[in-house]
Amino acid sequence: xxxxxxxxxxxxxxxxxxxxxxxxxxxxxxxxxxxxxxxxxxxxxxxxxxxxxxxxxxxxxxxxxxxxxxxxxxxxxxxxxxxx
Numbered sequence: 523x524x525x526x527x528x529x530x531x532x533x534x535x536x537x538x539x540x541x542x543x544x545x546x547x548x549x550x551x552x553x554x555x556x557x558x559x560x561x562x563x564x565x566x567x568x569x570x571x572x573x574x575x576x577x578x579x580x581x582x583x584x585x586x587x588x589x590x591x592x593x594x595x596x597x598x599x600x601x602x603x604x605x606x
Contacts (some may be wrong), residue, residue: 536583537561540590547591548598557594564593571596 541557544550544564552560568589572578580588 532583533562533565533586534558536586537565537590540564540587541594543591544594544598548595550598560594560597561590564595564597565590566593567596568593 538554538558538561541552541559541561541564544560545552545557565586571593572589580586
């Protein structure tokens, strides 16, 4: 994350916001800690998927927010599929 211009503190804040946005978009009910985890892990998952598709991952805080949001939405959808 340091290479992309986003430090650990900023990653936690942006990850929490991305997780919260995904929570609202996907109409799920999670707490603050899960929102932070979903945002951070979601950004990692989305960057991995973009790498597989040979798409240049976004950089900076806005790129981290977008990839965190998309990745968190993917993780919420996968969680719902597993629970069924």
